Amino acid sequence: MFRAAIVALGLIAGWISPALCGQELSYDQVRAAIIANRISLIDVREPDEFAAGHVPGAINLPLSAFKVEALPPSSQRPVVLMCRSGHRAAQALAIAQAAGRADIDIYPGSMIDWKAAGGPVVAGP
Numbered sequence: 013m014f015r016a017a018i019v020a021l022g023l024i025a026g027w028i029s030p031a032l033c034g035q036e037l038s039y040d041q042v043r044a045a046i047i048a049n050r051i052s053l054i055d056v057r058e059p060d061e062f063a064a065g066h067v068p069g070a071i072n073l074p075l076s077a078f079k080v081e082a083l084p085p086s087s088q089r090p091v092v093l094m095c096r097s098g099h100r101a102a103q104a105l106a107i108a109q110a111a112g113r114a115d116i117d118i119y120p121g122s123m124i125d126w127k128a129a130g131g132p133v134v135a136g137p
Contacts, residue, residue, distance in 0.1 A: 035117040037092060039129040042067075042119045051092045052084040056104045057123075061096065065133040067126060072137075075100045080111040094119040094126075 037045075045051040046069060055062055055070040062072040073082050075095070083091055091113075093101040098120035108116050119125075127133065 036120050037117050039119075039121060039125050039131065042092060042094075042126075043129075043131060045092070050089055052089050053119075054083065054091055054093050054104075055123075056093055056095045056100045059137070063135065063137055065123070065135050067094070067123075068132055068134050070094070073104075075104050078104050078107060080108050080113060083108065083113065083116070086113060086115040091116045092119055093117070094122040096123045098122045 042051070042053070046053060046067070053067055053070040055066050055072050056075040056078060057066075057072070058074050058076060059072060062070075062074075066072070071084075073079075091108075093104050093108075093116060095101040095104075098118065101118050101120070101122055105116055105118050121128075123133075
């Protein structure tokens with residue numbers, strides 16, 4: 013837990029790049045993986061943000077209540093984390109990796125990039 017706190021602090025302060033935590037995926041990579049049903053996309057924004065608009069098929073696991081045990085098992089599809097801008101996703105990634113999960117990647121552009129690229133968005137829970 014101490015390591016996770018140090019990594020999260022480093023991410024918040026900008027001392028550690030999300031690139032050092034997990035593979036960074038582009039819009040095109042995430043979109044193609046969603047279409048092919050090859051990833052579990054986890055949105056770590058708060059429920060109200062998620063309900064206002066999210067990537068179709070994304071699962072909401074808010075960072076404020078984030079539990080590594082709630083992530084899909086590593087034996088299934090790879091997990092990709094996203095949020096609004098990539099910052100909270102990087103924090104969740106650090107927590108997951110500190111708990112031993114090595115199969116998790118990040119979409120650093122997250123919803124800002126997704127919307128800018130014209131990706132589909134749905135509202136509701």
